[in-house]
Amino acid sequence: MGEEILQGESMEEILQGEAMEISLKDLSKKLEEFAKARDWEKFHSPRNLLLAMVGEVGELSEIFQWRGEVDKGLPNWEESDKEHLGEELSDVLLYLIRLADICGIDLGDAAAKKIVKNAIKYPPKVTF
């Protein structure tokens, strides 16, 4: 893949970032660069991004549609189906991250705070 398509980063560098547990902020920056390089910032309004994300949730749902209950770890799934699932999960995540960024929300910070709030609302069971 050409350097111009990946904005100076090689595929190896991108995959290396993946192996190093890429942060939400890194992904957010990559998405900003992606939109800028294509002059797509004008399309990335909060409403458009929300609708795009919901569309991807629909595509994600289609993978599970009509399969019945699915065992954890997806033991009986073809590798190609798992790869497809990874792609659709990623599309949802990427639009969510972009939506948060465009709205000026620090998603990592907000999610960490929400986990604390959830824990207070739903205290763990105390066993003696």
Ligand SMILES: Nc1ccn([C@H]2C[C@H](O)[C@@H](COP(=O)(O)OP(=O)(O)OP(=O)(O)O)O2)c(=O)n1
């Ligand atoms: N205006 C756009 C269009 C696409 N994307 C990015 C975010 C998603 O990760 C991915 C979505 O691309 P597609 O709309 O081509 O959707 P799919 O990859 O799901 O393709 P298809 O719907 O053909 O299965 O591309 C984006 O940031 N902004």
